[in-house]
Amino acid sequence: MFLPDRSSALGVLHDFLPRAGKEYAAQRNYDNGPDQKTGVSKLSPWIRIRMLSEWEIVSEVLAMHTASSASKFIDEVCWRTYWKGWLQLRPSVWISYLGSRERYLEDFQSNIQYREAIDGRTGIDCFDAWAVELVDTGFLHNHARMWFASIWIHTLKLPWELGADWFLRHLLDGDPASNTLSWRWVAGLHTQGKSYLARADNIRKYTNNRFDVNAGLAKEPIEFDPYSHPSAQAISELPPIPSKTRLGLIVIDEDLNSLEWLGEGEAFEAKAGFFPLSSYNSQCISEKVVDFRRQAMANCVNGPILENVEDLSAWIIQERLQGVVLAEPTTGLWDSIRPELEAVLKKHSVSLYYARHWWDELFFPRATRGFFNFKKAIPKALEQLERTSEMTVH
Numbered sequence: 001m002f003l004p005d006r007s008s009a010l011g012v013l014h015d016f017l018p019r020a021g022k023e024y025a026a027q028r029n030y031d032n033g034p035d036q037k038t039g040v041s042k043l044s045p046w047i048r049i050r051m052l053s054e055w056e057i058v059s060e061v062l063a064m065h066t067a068s069s070a071s072k073f074i075d076e077v078c079w080r081t082y083w084k085g086w087l088q089l090r091p092s093v094w095i096s097y098l099g100s101r102e103r104y105l106e107d108f109q110s111n112i113q114y115r116e117a118i119d120g121r122t123g124i125d126c127f128d129a130w131a132v133e134l135v136d137t138g139f140l141h142n143h144a145r146m147w148f149a150s151i152w153i154h155t156l157k158l159p160w161e162l163g164a165d166w167f168l169r170h171l172l173d174g175d176p177a178s179n180t181l182s183w184r185w186v187a188g189l190h191t192q193g194k195s196y197l198a199r200a201d202n203i204r205k206y207t208n209n210r211f212d213v214n215a216g217l218a219k220e221p222i223e224f225d226p227y228s229h230p231s232a233q234a235i236s237e238l239p240p241i242p243s244k245t246r247l248g249l250i251v252i253d254e255d256l257n258s259l260e261w262l263g264e265g266e267a268f269e270a271k272a273g274f275f276p277l278s279s280y281n282s283q284c285i286s287e288k289v290v291d292f293r294r295q296a297m298a299n300c301v302n303g304p305i306l307e308n309v310e311d312l313s314a315w316i317i318q319e320r321l322q323g324v325v326l327a328e329p330t331t332g333l334w335d336s337i338r339p340e341l342e343a344v345l346k347k348h349s350v351s352l353y354y355a356r357h358w359w360d361e362l363f364f365p366r367a368t369r370g371f372f373n374f375k376k377a378i379p380k381a382l383e384q385l386e387r388t389s390e391m392t393v394h
Contacts, residue, residue, distance in 0.1 A: 001137055002045045002172055004296035009046040013060060016041045021065040025072040029206050031141035034133050040141060041073070044173035047080065050257040051296055054081060055359050059385050067382055075375060081359065082374045083178040084330050085367030089232040091331045097180050101161040114158055118166055126203055126211040127151045138172035138288050143206055149186040150198035154218035160187045170286050176332025188221055191370065195221040232368045235361075238328065241353045243267075246322040248315070250274045253293045254334065255327035256300045261357055262325060270319040273301040274326075276337045278308060283333060309344045316348050328354040358384060 002008075019027075020041070027039030046052040054077050061070050087094055108114045116122050120131035130148045134140050140148065145167070152163040164183040168174040181190055188195030197220075200213035241247070249268040251258055253275060263271065275297055280290050298305050306312045316324070324345055329338065345352045359381065366377045 001042070001139065002292065004051075004292050005299045006046075006051055009043070009052045012042055012046075013052060013057065016043065017060060017064050020061045020073045021069040024070075028072070028076075029143050031144050031207050033207075033210060034137060037141055042139070044080075045139065045292065046296075047077075048173040048175055049253045049293055049296055050255045051300065053257040053260075053357075053359070054078070055357075055381070055385060056257075058382070062382065062385070074378065078363070078375060078378060078381075079371065080175065080178050081363045082367050082371050083181045084175070085360070085364035085374070086181060087177040087331045088235065088364055089367055090230050091233075091335070092230050093184075094176060094180065094331050094335065097161060097164070100159070101165050104159045104162050105165070108159070108162060113156060114162060117152060117156055117158060117163075122156065122215075124151060124155075124213075124215040126207070126213055129211070134167070134170050135286075138170060138286070138292070140171070145182070146186060146196055147198040147203055149183055150196050151217060153183075153187050154195070154197060154221050155215075157222060160184065160189075169284055170289065172289055172292050174285075174289065177330065187224060189224055197221055235365050238354050238356055241325055241355065242323065242351075245351070246320060247353075248272065248319055248321040248324050250306075250312075250324055250326040251297065251301050252326055252329060252334070253297050254329045255357075256297060258327035258355070258357075259300060262327065262355055268325070269321065270315070271301060271303045272315055273297040273303065273305040274312060274341070275305055275307050276340075279333060279337050282336075309340055312341070312344055313348065316345070316350055321348075321350055323351040323353060325353045325355055328356045328360075330360075 019038070024039070024041075030039045031037065032039075043052060043057065047054065047057070058074055058077055061073060067074065113122075117127075118131065120128035120135075122128055127148060130140055130144050133144075149160070149163055149167075152158050153160050160183045164180050167183070168176065168179050171179070184190040185194070186196040198217055200217055203211060203213050246269050247267070249258070249262060249271045251271065251273045253273075259271070275294050277290070277294075294305070304311070304315060306315055342352055362381055362384070363374070363377055366374050
């Protein structure tokens with residue numbers, strides 16, 4: 001279903017574009033089965049690594065639809081940016097999740113109900129089908145993700161952190177921010193007074209009666225201890241990238257599009273991909289996800305793919321670099337990678353420069369509250385798209 005190359009991604013995008021307006025708004029909640037997801041774009045695995053960027057997708061949509069007719073799809077594209085910005089402003093939420101996850105993974109190693117849930121053997125027909133689909137395909141319809149998370153938390157009464165961990169391992173589009181915060185939202189921890197309860201009639205309707213929903217689902221949500229969000233911190237300003245320095249560009253799988261928005265604007269002596277394989281392995285990310293992202297990077301980067309700091313050191317020495325530039329990683333998996341990367345560069349007296357695309361620069365500071373306040377920035381983004389030729393699809 002998902003091939004790790006840009007031509008395949010563009011093919012799916014162009015196939016979807018005619019449906020990105022009112023048809024998407026009307027059909028997006030329907031999940032007709034693993035091979036019948038025509039109501040949604042199925043672009044998220046490529047958006048996750050920015051093989052397709054948010055700005056070029058929105059630009060392509062606006063070439064075919066008005067902003068008002070495609071507003072629901074544009075909103076959904078921006079939800080991913082909102083989650084990333086929200087967590088970037090509150091990194092302690094990610095740290096807290098990691099701590100709880102590790103405790104639960106240890107405590108639930110031999111828990112029968114947990115093993116049945118991830119193996120698709122709970123006896124709940126829809127839940128078990130989605131569990132198998134996720135492992136087999138690396139993808140789930142967004143509505144199915146909400147139903148699944150609700151049953152996991154409120155019906156099976158399993159820790160939400162374990163469900164979020166399992167999704168992050170297997171989803172091709174698994175993103176620390178959108179995944180963690182979406183699970184927290186379903187649990188009732190993100191928006192005060194709001195949780196999400198899956199209903200049998202809702203599942204039957206939006207799956208066209210594919211499931212009997214042969215078990216009683218929770219009627220009341222699990223009550224968690226009151227939780228107050230940490231205060232949003234400011235987005236730091238990034239120092240300028242020098243023009244008279246021997247620079248190398250490192251492309252990471254958080255933003256493969258940085259080859260475009262950084263590679264064209266700066267003179268780089270060398271370019272390489274950096275794919276920290278040991279970090280993926282330590283997080284138990286599935287082989288399917290690792291292979292997709294590593295191959296996607298190899299298909300984008302005209303240069304070596306470095307998989308550890310030893311390879312990185314050798315590349316720096318070989319290219320005689322004085323500085324390295326990369327797209328700024330957001331809060332998540334790269335929190336454990338950045339210190340090691342920075343230590344290697346410091347060892348070689350090589351300066352490190354992070355860069356942030358204007359899309360993130362515009363949106364992240366506005367993720368201080370809920371999405372409906374955040375989305376007020378969307379018209380400004382659309383104006384920017386009109387002013388720049390950077391968004392042209394190549």
